Amino acid sequence: MKKGLGAVLVLFVVCSAIVFAGGGSDSSSGTLKIAMMPKFKGENYFDAVKIGAQEAVDELNKSEKVVDFLYDGPSQDQATNQKQVDILEGWIAQKVNVILVSPNDPTAIAPTLKKAQSRGIKVLTFDADAQADARDLFINQAVSSGIALGLVKSAADNLKLKGYGPSAPVNVALVSSAKTDANQQEWLAEIKKLLATSDYNWLKIKNEDSDVYYPGPDETATQAQSGTLIGRLGPGADQIQVAIGLTSMAAPALGSQYEAASVKPDVTKTVITGLATPNALKSYIKSSSNPLDAGVLWSCMDLGYLAIQSGYQLAKGTITGSSASLTAGRIGQRDISNKTIILGPALIFDKNNVDQYNY
Amino acid sequence: MKQKIHFSAEAYLGLFLLGILVLLAIFTPGFFATNNVMSMLNRFSYILIAAIGMNLIILTSNIDVSAGNLISVVCLTIAALGKLNAGLPILLPVAMVMGALLSLINALFITKFRIPAIVATLATAQLFSGVLPLIVEGSLYDLPRSFTWLAFEAKFLGVIPGSVLIMIVITIIALLFMKYSRFSKKIYAIGNNAEAARLTGINVNKVVLVAYAIAGALFGVSATIIATASQRVTTTMGTGLEMTFIAAVVLGGTSVAGGSGKVLGTVFGAAVLSVIAPAVNYLGISSDWSDAIMGAIIIFAVIVSALRLEGRKQAAPAATGGASL
Numbered sequence: 001m002k003k004g005l006g007a008v009l010v011l012f013v014v015c016s017a018i019v020f021a022g023g024g025s026d027s028s029s030g031t032l033k034i035a036m037m038p039k040f041k042g043e044n045y046f047d048a049v050k051i052g053a054q055e056a057v058d059e060l061n062k063s064e065k066v067v068d069f070l071y072d073g074p075s076q077d078q079a080t081n082q083k084q085v086d087i088l089e090g091w092i093a094q095k096v097n098v099i100l101v102s103p104n105d106p107t108a109i110a111p112t113l114k115k116a117q118s119r120g121i122k123v124l125t126f127d128a129d130a131q132a133d134a135r136d137l138f139i140n141q142a143v144s145s146g147i148a149l150g151l152v153k154s155a156a157d158n159l160k161l162k163g164y165g166p167s168a169p170v171n172v173a174l175v176s177s178a179k180t181d182a183n184q185q186e187w188l189a190e191i192k193k194l195l196a197t198s199d200y201n202w203l204k205i206k207n208e209d210s211d212v213y214y215p216g217p218d219e220t221a222t223q224a225q226s227g228t229l230i231g232r233l234g235p236g237a238d239q240i241q242v243a244i245g246l247t248s249m250a251a252p253a254l255g256s257q258y259e260a261a262s263v264k265p266d267v268t269k270t271v272i273t274g275l276a277t278p279n280a281l282k283s284y285i286k287s288s289s290n291p292l293d294a295g296v297l298w299s300c301m302d303l304g305y306l307a308i309q310s311g312y313q314l315a316k317g318t319i320t321g322s323s324a325s326l327t328a329g330r331i332g333q334r335d336i337s338n339k340t341i342i343l344g345p346a347l348i349f350d351k352n353n354v355d356q357y358n359y
Numbered sequence: 360m361k362q363k364i365h366f367s368a369e370a371y372l373g374l375f376l377l378g379i380l381v382l383l384a385i386f387t388p389g390f391f392a393t394n395n396v397m398s399m400l401n402r403f404s405y406i407l408i409a410a411i412g413m414n415l416i417i418l419t420s421n422i423d424v425s426a427g428n429l430i431s432v433v434c435l436t437i438a439a440l441g442k443l444n445a446g447l448p449i450l451l452p453v454a455m456v457m458g459a460l461l462s463l464i465n466a467l468f469i470t471k472f473r474i475p476a477i478v479a480t481l482a483t484a485q486l487f488s489g490v491l492p493l494i495v496e497g498s499l500y501d502l503p504r505s506f507t508w509l510a511f512e513a514k515f516l517g518v519i520p521g522s523v524l525i526m527i528v529i530t531i532i533a534l535l536f537m538k539y540s541r542f543s544k545k546i547y548a549i550g551n552n553a554e555a556a557r558l559t560g561i562n563v564n565k566v567v568l569v570a571y572a573i574a575g576a577l578f579g580v581s582a583t584i585i586a587t588a589s590q591r592v593t594t595t596m597g598t599g600l601e602m603t604f605i606a607a608v609v610l611g612g613t614s615v616a617g618g619s620g621k622v623l624g625t626v627f628g629a630a631v632l633s634v635i636a637p638a639v640n641y642l643g644i645s646s647d648w649s650d651a652i653m654g655a656i657i658i659f660a661v662i663v664s665a666l667r668l669e670g671r672k673q674a675a676p677a678a679t680g681g682a683s684l
Binding site for chain 1: 388389392393394395397398401402492495498500501504507510511514517518519520585588589590591592593594595596597598599600636637640641642643644645646
């Protein structure tokens with residue numbers, strides 16, 4: 001027992017020596033340590049953000065190495081605040097200069113972020129925000145109303161091509177995540193606002209109980225419920241004409257369940273669209289026999305690029321939280337207001353441009 | 360009185376299912392459209408195939424709560440093969456062998472180390488789900504067309520999904536196997552009284568090992584159907600499904616104490632569970648209700664089965680097994 005304890009102590013001393021040695025050598029070289037954390041790793045979306053971030057890092061390091069880039073996060077099935085905090089604590093101990101994080105829980109993560117700030121670390125959020133007083137800047141991909149508009153516009157444009165419009169109204173069904181998911185609920189609320197306007201009031205959610213699906217974050221349940229919805233697609237007044245996927249899981253699930261359907265609902269009378277990465281929808285968009293013709297997202301790579309640029313400039317003092325704007329490399333100038341930088345409007349992609357995006 | 364007892368649990372459940380279907384035919388016009396029927400049959404197929412395996416395990420008076428996570432592991436494994444353009448002729452056998460091997464781990468803990476099945480499989484459930492994130496970061500995506508062939512293209516007579524054919528074949532084999540094979544007699548004997556079975560010369564450990572291996576292979580088949588439904592496979596494909604399988608078995612009249620229960624009951628049980636969620640949706644009710652309704656049906660079934668057991672005990676105090684064969 002005593003021996004074991006001794007061994008552990010020795011191990012501990014050795015480990016901490018290594019950590020300190022590592023920290024020491026880095027701070028002397030004068031490079032900035034920028035650490036980025038997604039909500040979870042290993043999904044097209046955050047993988048694309050990482051590619052954009054890496055691109056920005058490579059640009060900054062072109063002539064001499066000025067940035068050390070760290071990237072880590074929880075795995076998808078362990079996407080909890082606690083896992084994020086564990087990694088953050090490690091980064092704070094390592095004395096990184098900038099932390100970029102997409103929090104799973106905006107309030108629970110705040111104490112840890114404040115602790116990082118108190119040690120002189122610049123803290124930025126991207127993709128999802130934290131409590132406003134716990135970060136220096138928020139890189140917002142698009143505002144909720146913009147995302148809702150992208151989805152509704154994409155649906156409406158395709159529906160018009162198939163002969164629908166103010167004189168031929170349609171029934172809408174949506175596949176969301178869980179009722180507790182703040183992002184999806186907010187987008188749904190914005191979508192409902194749009195459907196109440198004269199531009200889009202020919203799109204109707206007839207029965208919110210049965211026409212908004214909440215399969216939760218589970219892939220198999222999402223597939224099953226999307227399958228049920230595909231069975232209800234059709235031109236009839238008691239059927240659904242347009243299905244919208246509100247998550248990056250639901251939109252491709254609708255596409256694949258249409259492919260799997262035994263009798264495919266009339267492709268010239270139905271429309272599927274949703275929020276997902278271009279790669280996840282590419283094969284359905286390109287297939288003329290699948291009514292999923294367009295998808296909606298922001299440029300994930302630009303989001304990663306902008307996040308790194310903002311973090312770097314904030315740490316260098318080129319900008320502060322109260323600056324009016326920043327110039328971010330190839331993306332150009334973006335306004336800063338209320339400590340928030342907005343990337344831009346949502347991106348609608350279809351068969352003409354889907355190949356331009358590799359994420 | 361005698362006739363009433365003779366009316367089996369399977370018959371009650373079959374009638375109940377028929378009742379639901381008739382009501383749905385009357386009240387929800389679109390419900391029996393080909394598409395919805397086939398989509399329900401597809402879900403039915405992966406629930407039933409795994410539930411037949413679970414039934415086998417429960418009959419030996421054991422249980423497996425790791426089945427869902429086991430399926431996740433198998434799904435990811437075959438997805439990795441799918442990335443290399445492997446088709447169903449490779450995916451399905453690999454899934455079955457892998458499922459059988461993983462399930463044997465459970466069986467070894469139970470037979471060699473005498474760990475209660477619920478504890479052993481709870482531990483392996485954690486193990487399976489814990490191993491996944493070490494291998495894959497969340498999900499494998501952009502899987503090729505060859506991977507989704509079973510779901511997208513394999514349609515018998517142009518309409519019936521391939522998964523349904525697989526289910527029919529497996530169900531027929533299971534019905535015959537459980538009725539006529541000597542092995543199934545041993546399973547029922549062990550479930551009724553393992554000690555008595557041992558004394559009659561049955562190698563109890565071996566039978567339990569084989570039962571878990573067969574069940575594991577069936578979980579592998581279900582995993583194949585689940586994984587190939589889309590171009591993305593996540594680390595959580597099977598999460599929670601074990602409860603659906605156990606529910607189908609229990610609803611089908613199999614005693615959780617083991618030793619009594621038929622495959623036909625499991626078929627009806629799985630069918631009821633596959634119909635409820637779409638039915639609730641077609642009736643225009645919030646999906647929040649479907650879990651509650653399923654729970655209520657299961658509790659009702661368990662109470663009925665307990666009352667029947669009580670009645671049987673009073674009628675014949677020495678009823679150990681024989682009747683259930």
